[in-house]
Each structure stands twice: as structure tokens, then as C-alpha cells.
Amino acid sequence: MNSSGLNNKSINNTGSDPLKQQVVSITYEEIGLFPRSFNRVFDRFFKQLFFDVENLVIQEYRFYRYLFLTTVKCVFILLFVPLTVNFIAKNYFVRPITEYYWNTHQTEIFLNSYQQKRAFNELKNFEEKIYFESLILSNPDIFLNSKDLNSSEQKIINFENIDKNKKFSDIFAKSIQNSLQTETIELAKHYNEESIEAITNFFADLISLSTLFILLLRLEIQLNITKSFLLEVFFGLDDSKKSLCLLFVTDLLVGYHSPNIWELFFSSIFDRYGLPESQTTIFLLVATLPVLLDVLFKYLIFRHLNRASPATVATYHAMIE
Structure with missing residues (x-):
């Protein structure tokens, strides 16, 4: 399906509001040959020449305010709704049923x-x-x-x-x-x-994950808007700051400088679900999972960021070396 088909589909979902049509159409914008910042600069230049500047500023302000509020709302829902469901399900549904079954139906x-x-x-x-x-x-x-x-x-x-x-x-x-x-x-x-x-933790977390999966399906348009806004903020930074953010994420989460964090994470998971805490299993997970995430992260950098901002990729490699 081409990009025009996606834009038409998004407009039909949002009704007749031109602001929402503009927002949703941007969420489906793909990375082209040139960075999107160039296209925005030329677009603003021609609009300032041939259109009313005051109305343009007001529309742009409303547009980015809508993007920001939608992003905040989406992140809030994705974070707090599963946590609230987990708390309610754990304390008022799953735990009483588990206690009744565990203490009465087996020894x-x-x-x-x-x-x-x-x-x-x-x-x-x-x-x-x-x-x-x-x-x-x-x-x-x-x-x-x-x-x-x-x-x-x-x-x-x-x-x-x-x-x-x-x-x-x-x-x-x-x-x-x-x-x-x-x-x-x-x-x-x-x-x-x-x-x-x-x-109780196992079944409550399973219910939370199911809730999160349903939210991801129901909030597809809001997620696209959130992704577009975050990419907008990220690409709005200069090359050194973007490279610093990438380096921070890779070293903190998927780098080779944080094995103790991964060991603590897996130990907490095993303890939470009552699993046998095997040091061999933990060391095996620590030795494989960060490497896989590091390879995946580098592939995403090469696949997308190298086309959108080559200077950032060059700065990132220079900082690594």
C-alpha cells in the first residue's frame, strides 16, 4: 500500500476536522531521501511568501499543542492503566482466589x-x-x-x-x-x-500484559502521533546531542558496561515468579540478550538513522571510537 492510500485511510478515521487530518497524515510519513527537516523548512518558506503569516503561526501552534497533548495522554494511558489494572486484579481478584485454592484444595x-x-x-x-x-x-x-x-x-x-x-x-x-x-x-x-x-504475580502480570496489548491495538492512531512527535523532538536536536542520547541508551541498556543491571533484573524476575534462581541461567541470559539487543539497535541505526541523518551516525561512531 502506498503512502497516499495510508493518508486517505487516516483522514477517513478522523472525520472532517482539518487539524486532525493534518496530524494523522504526518504520522504515516515515511523517511525519504532527504531529512524531513529540509522539507519543513521549504514548506514554511513558501507558506510565509504566499499565505497569511499570522494564521500560519496560530495553526502551527495549535498543531504542535495537539501533538504534545496527544503524546502526554497516550504515554499516561499506556503507563498507568496497566499498573492500575495490575493493582486491582492482584489485590481484589487474583490473590483471594489463589489463597482460597492454595490453602483449601491442596496440601x-x-x-x-x-x-x-x-x-x-x-x-x-x-x-x-x-x-x-x-x-x-x-x-x-x-x-x-x-x-x-x-x-x-x-x-x-x-x-x-x-x-x-x-x-x-x-x-x-x-x-x-x-x-x-x-x-x-x-x-x-x-x-x-x-x-x-x-x-498471584504471574496471573496479575498476565492480565496487565493483556490490557497493554489491547491498548496498543485500540490506540493505533495515538501511537503513530506519539511516535511522530518523539521523532520530531529527536530530529530537532543537533547531531552531538542526538549521538549522546544514542550512546547513553546503548551503554545503559544494551552495552557491555552494565552486566550487573541485567543480573539484578533477571534475579528479580526469578524471585517475583518463584522460579529456581540458577546462576548459570542468569549468566547465559546476560551473555546473550544484551548482545542481541545491541545488534538490533545498531541495525535500526543503520536502517533508518543513516538515511535521515548521516551526520548523526558519523558523530555517533566517532564518539564510540
Whole structure:
């Protein structure tokens, strides 16, 4: 389909408002042989020669105001509507259903074996801590070594200390048993809640993604306007600022200087959904995904930006080198 067909289609969708027709037609503008800034400069020059300048300024102001307001509205909807849906679905729909099913229709506490191993390790560490404390507190020697006491007095004191040690040992053994039982119950509650939270996060995020996908389909025209406005702002910068923006994005997100950010990101994802946190898997993802994104980003620069603004591409490569 050619560009004229796309423009006619967009005008039919917007009705008879000439301002909206002009906005939507720009959203389908493709990158040509020359930068669009050249075309805009010549267009303004001829309009200033043959048309009313005051009306031209007013129309241009209204045009860019409409672009800006539409962009803000579109970004606001795409950000806050899925987050609001996630919050409502998670707290009022998904979590009550998950808690009811998990606590009544099955006897499992752990979502997977990874959580079970973590719980056993925590319980083992607690037992070692209790055992260490028992070695310190279970031997309260209160024997008197005074030379002034005769043998009968020392025997009486020894019997009293043995009786005290026996009572202390019984009390301490019961205390250890109660502590282990309390810690086991607390661990069971914690990991049961963690399993419910992981299942809730999965379904709530799935609903949010579905909402975002529906919004992307319903707001197609607004998204084209937003893309056009952002490209307008980007190409309005000079070459050094555009290159600096590109360099910042590549180094921060897809560059080789931020592996710790990617490790933290994948660890958070695994923890959020209760997945086994394998360091090998995380290192493999960190080693492959940023490289793929870097290749894709460079392809987009070569495919589009090299035609629209060759000076920016040259400045970008110069900054890299």
C-alpha cells in the first residue's frame, strides 16, 4: 500500500476536522531521501511568501499543542492503566482466589523444590545456631574451690550443683524444642505466603500484559502521533546531542558496561515468579540478550538513522571510537 492510500485511510478515521487530518497524515510519513527537516523548512518558506503569516503561526501552534497533548495522554494511558489494572486484579481478584485454592484444595507449602531447599537450609542454620548457644549455656559450673571447705561441705555443694544442672538441662531442652517448632511454623507460613505471592504475580502480570496489548491495538492512531512527535523532538536536536542520547541508551541498556543491571533484573524476575534462581541461567541470559539487543539497535541505526541523518551516525561512531 502506498503512502497516499495510508493518508486517505487516516483522514477517513478522523472525520472532517482539518487539524486532525493534518496530524494523522504526518504520522504515516515515511523517511525519504532527504531529512524531513529540509522539507519543513521549504514548506514554511513558501507558506510565509504566499499565505497569511499570522494564521500560519496560530495553526502551527495549535498543531504542535495537539501533538504534545496527544503524546502526554497516550504515554499516561499506556503507563498507568496497566499498573492500575495490575493493582486491582492482584489485590481484589487474583490473590483471594489463589489463597482460597492454595490453602483449601491442596496440601503443598512449597511451589517448587527450589523453595523447599531454601527452607531446609534456613532451618539447618537455625539448628546450628541453637546448638552453638546450647554449648555455651548448658554448663553453668558453680563449684567452689575454696580450701577452707571440708570434704562434706564440698559434697553437699556438688550435689546441689548437679541438681541445678539437671533442672537447667531439662528447661533448656524444652526451650530448644519450642524454638525449633516455632521456627518451623514461621518458615512454613513464610514459604506458603511466598508461593501464593508468586502465583498471584504471574496471573496479575498476565492480565496487565493483556490490557497493554489491547491498548496498543485500540490506540493505533495515538501511537503513530506519539511516535511522530518523539521523532520530531529527536530530529530537532543537533547531531552531538542526538549521538549522546544514542550512546547513553546503548551503554545503559544494551552495552557491555552494565552486566550487573541485567543480573539484578533477571534475579528479580526469578524471585517475583518463584522460579529456581540458577546462576548459570542468569549468566547465559546476560551473555546473550544484551548482545542481541545491541545488534538490533545498531541495525535500526543503520536502517533508518543513516538515511535521515548521516551526520548523526558519523558523530555517533566517532564518539564510540
